[in-house]
Amino acid sequence: MSPDPSQHPNAALPFFRSRWVPAPGHVRELGLQAGLPSGFRAAGVAAGIKPSGNPDVGLLVCDAPEPVSAARFTSSGTPAAPVLVTRERCRLDALRVILANSGCANAATGRRGLDDAAKTQGAAAVAARADPAAVALASTGGISHLLPVEAVLKGILRARSQLAREGDGAFQQAIQTTDLFEKRANLEVALPSGSVRLSAQCKGAGMISPRFATMLCFIETDAELSAETAELLLGVCVKRSFDRASVDGQLSTNDTAIMIASGASGVRIAPESEDELRFGEALDALLRALAIMMVADGEGARRIARVVVNGGHSDGVEAAARAVANSPLVKAALHGGDPNWGRIVQAVGAALPGTAPLAVDIAIEGMQVCSGGAAIPYELSALEQAVQREEVEYEVTLPGEGAETEVFFSDLSHEYVTINADYTT
Amino acid sequence: MSPDPSQHPNAALPFFRSRWVPAPGHVRELGLQAGLPSGFRAAGVAAGIKPSGNPDVGLLVCDAPEPVSAARFTSSGTPAAPVLVTRERCRLDALRVILANSGCANAATGRRGLDDAAKTQGAAAVAARADPAAVALASTGGISHLLPVEAVLKGILRARSQLAREGDGAFQQAIQTTDLFEKRANLEVALPSGSVRLSAQCKGAGMISPRFATMLCFIETDAELSAETAELLLGVCVKRSFDRASVDGQLSTNDTAIMIASGASGVRIAPESEDELRFGEALDALLRALAIMMVADGEGARRIARVVVNGGHSDGVEAAARAVANSPLVKAALHGGDPNWGRIVQAVGAALPGTAPLAVDIAIEGMQVCSGGAAIPYELSALEQAVQREEVEYEVTLPGEGAETEVFFSDLSHEYVTINADYTT
Numbered sequence: 071m072s073p074d075p076s077q078h079p080n081a082a083l084p085f086f087r088s089r090w091v092p093a094p095g096h097v098r099e100l101g102l103q104a105g106l107p108s109g110f111r112a113a114g115v116a117a118g119i120k121p122s123g124n125p126d127v128g129l130l131v132c133d134a135p136e137p138v139s140a141a142r143f144t145s146s147g148t149p150a151a152p153v154l155v156t157r158e159r160c161r162l163d164a165l166r167v168i169l170a171n172s173g174c175a176n177a178a179t180g181r182r183g184l185d186d187a188a189k190t191q192g193a194a195a196v197a198a199r200a201d202p203a204a205v206a207l208a209s210t211g212g213i214s215h216l217l218p219v220e221a222v223l224k225g226i227l228r229a230r231s232q233l234a235r236e237g238d239g240a241f242q243q244a245i246q247t248t249d250l251f252e253k254r255a256n257l258e259v260a261l262p263s264g265s266v267r268l269s270a271q272c273k274g275a276g277m278i279s280p281r282f283a284t285m286l287c288f289i290e291t292d293a294e295l296s297a298e299t300a301e302l303l304l305g306v307c308v309k310r311s312f313d314r315a316s317v318d319g320q321l322s323t324n325d326t327a328i329m330i331a332s333g334a335s336g337v338r339i340a341p342e343s344e345d346e347l348r349f350g351e352a353l354d355a356l357l358r359a360l361a362i363m364m365v366a367d368g369e370g371a372r373r374i375a376r377v378v379v380n381g382g383h384s385d386g387v388e389a390a391a392r393a394v395a396n397s398p399l400v401k402a403a404l405h406g407g408d409p410n411w412g413r414i415v416q417a418v419g420a421a422l423p424g425t426a427p428l429a430v431d432i433a434i435e436g437m438q439v440c441s442g443g444a445a446i447p448y449e450l451s452a453l454e455q456a457v458q459r460e461e462v463e464y465e466v467t468l469p470g471e472g473a474e475t476e477v478f479f480s481d482l483s484h485e486y487v488t489i490n491a492d493y494t495t
Numbered sequence: 496m497s498p499d500p501s502q503h504p505n506a507a508l509p510f511f512r513s514r515w516v517p518a519p520g521h522v523r524e525l526g527l528q529a530g531l532p533s534g535f536r537a538a539g540v541a542a543g544i545k546p547s548g549n550p551d552v553g554l555l556v557c558d559a560p561e562p563v564s565a566a567r568f569t570s571s572g573t574p575a576a577p578v579l580v581t582r583e584r585c586r587l588d589a590l591r592v593i594l595a596n597s598g599c600a601n602a603a604t605g606r607r608g609l610d611d612a613a614k615t616q617g618a619a620a621v622a623a624r625a626d627p628a629a630v631a632l633a634s635t636g637g638i639s640h641l642l643p644v645e646a647v648l649k650g651i652l653r654a655r656s657q658l659a660r661e662g663d664g665a666f667q668q669a670i671q672t673t674d675l676f677e678k679r680a681n682l683e684v685a686l687p688s689g690s691v692r693l694s695a696q697c698k699g700a701g702m703i704s705p706r707f708a709t710m711l712c713f714i715e716t717d718a719e720l721s722a723e724t725a726e727l728l729l730g731v732c733v734k735r736s737f738d739r740a741s742v743d744g745q746l747s748t749n750d751t752a753i754m755i756a757s758g759a760s761g762v763r764i765a766p767e768s769e770d771e772l773r774f775g776e777a778l779d780a781l782l783r784a785l786a787i788m789m790v791a792d793g794e795g796a797r798r799i800a801r802v803v804v805n806g807g808h809s810d811g812v813e814a815a816a817r818a819v820a821n822s823p824l825v826k827a828a829l830h831g832g833d834p835n836w837g838r839i840v841q842a843v844g845a846a847l848p849g850t851a852p853l854a855v856d857i858a859i860e861g862m863q864v865c866s867g868g869a870a871i872p873y874e875l876s877a878l879e880q881a882v883q884r885e886e887v888e889y890e891v892t893l894p895g896e897g898a899e900t901e902v903f904f905s906d907l908s909h910e911y912v913t914i915n916a917d918y919t920t
Contacts, residue, residue: 145848145849146841146844146845146848146851147843147844147845147846147847147848147849147850147851147852147853148840148841148843148844148847148851148852148853148855148868149844149851149852154851154852175837177837177840177841178837178840178865178868178869178870179869179870180867180868180869180870181869182869183869212835212837213835213837213838213840213841214836214837214840214864214865214870215870216870318823318824319822319823320822320823320824320838320841320842320845321841321844321845322841323840323841323844397744397745398743398744398745398823398907398911398915399743399745399915402911402912402915402916403915403916405912405916406915406916408916410637411639412600412602412603412637412638412639413638413745415573415602415603415638415639415748416571416573416602416638416745416746416747416748417745418572418573419571419572419573419574419746419748420571420572420745420746421572422572422573423570423571423572424570424572425572426571426572426573426574426579427572427573427574427579428572428573430573439639440603440639442605443573443603443605444603444604444605444606444607444608445603445604445605445639445640445641481916482823482912482915482916483912483916484909484912484913486823486827486912487827487830487907487908487909487911487912488909490823490824490827490828490831490907491827491828491830491831491833491906491907491908
């Protein structure tokens, strides 16, 4: 019996709850009951894919005459069938329908998996009266199992009959797997040319790594965007959000992020306009907050961290940041509330062979503990208190300047092992 | 109170206990009481570095007139002071003394750490009547703490008075940290030109990754080797052993492997001779067996695995093998005895972006489960039984042929989290 994510204490917190992503001044949270932007309907139903009987088929439809979209997918060499079908057969700039399921990833399923995906795409196209090339597919769940096509088809029909602007909560539930709390938002964005809506539903708890993209995320807006603007904004914002989040350094076969713009608000976002800037800021904050939520809901996570790495080479800061974020030793220390920064030295050193002796500076929650590669005096009790917080910040400075990156990551807990060792997922 | 590694049930098992490294026909196990090869004496004492009062300073001396040696060190960009001092100030082909300590890594200790290391090097040189450039230093323990030099100096004097050919057990104990069982061997190697002895003492339980080198290992032989031969054999054998072992994908700041040859047997190993071939086989088996023991004694390990990857590109097989070996999802499944090979697909796909759709074959314990990237029928109950064994073998085949590699790795357990989250190490 899975917990109901909408009942989790976090569901009652403000959406912009992390100190790392303050809400922009022109963005207002509308609450989880506000419904989707104009031009969108969604539904989620239990179609019997999950043995638990929880919702597992979600359908989202844009009713606008000419929706505009953009999409990003996993960089895995073994992408799932829905990723291959969507990426290769769809008009990614004109998606109108999203058919998503949980309980089965339809990955490592070969030719049969592609055929199964195509069948559900066809069915969703008929159900939503759309061109199949406008139907994006997304699946999440266990790898290597064949998709139960009959169940999905029944789910499509049931979901079609329940499509509603308030269906985003049900849609969200249908895409969740081991998520403990809902990761979605309904925002109002004040632009110089008028007000627009921005919503997103997102899942992801394990198999999450700092490369694009690392989960399922669907974003809807009633703003009017050109395909080029949608592509540009989604690309930039994904790089600054999901691309910087790691639960366990594991890249999924199924990661997908799709944004659809209905244009129903009549507010047009012109390229290089103040509207574009403000809309981009809102989308950036939305996706960064969702990325941090994913990390906070990482399998077994009790505590999350941000590592910021500065230095002279972009490759070096990237390698160091990922090494820290994915180090099981650093993650276990984070879990234990242990200020063991020697493990950060270890991770950075391992990531940068050939640089010895490396003059690395390290600060934790603003307290410097290591300068030029060597320990310096600090107040241990203050440091111990700082690493007990829900969010912990590490800052690593490498020689040189000009490059900077960050990665958000979760701790390594007993619960992660329990979730991933004791049950087949 | 730490357990006594010499009392662990594994201490009573044969040294060549893994099916992956059978004992060569010309190699005989002499048992743990056989003592060091002729020309060597060792000792280990409790000098008060470890709060537990366990042994923490080890001294090993070669009494031969002209010992020959070779050494390998961590590739970390943040190597510890003993690594820097040994690598930069010693004659690595003529080492005579090894001063090793546990309880403190003397890493991230800056200029002061280098000075401290040099002091202990000088003291050991005087105590052993050797040139300081012939004294190798090796430390293991917590990073960022200053070396308690006074304690080490006292330990050197006490250890000197206890030096004995039978001191290898005490020496071994003095270099251990979280190890649960002893990793050492005394072997007799029959060569065409005569019989020689080969011994090794090794530690390592966490912070172990498949790059050279990943722990402390000291090897002694009474064979007569040229410096070139020692360098060649150690280099090749380390690449095939410690370089292929991963507990947690974490590269230590202190990894060191040193081989010293006393020549006391009078048996000379000529370059490109049958003697060299046979001696190399013995050294190879010794180091591979030790590497597998380190993995089996990985922090919290219950079960170990070997992943063999075949394919057309050496970079590709290496990336895929490491991705599988270091995947927390694969490791958690290994721990749970869960035949969840979808996680292997995921890890391989993540390691090889730009190859989609990748035609990967996967077999577990000889049972093929995935062909051309897609699941094939197999007997689940037989597979479930196979992954319950103490050693599990995964075989991954990528397109093309000509390249092959392997990595030995341990599982991810609750105990790993307990060891690394609940205590500062």
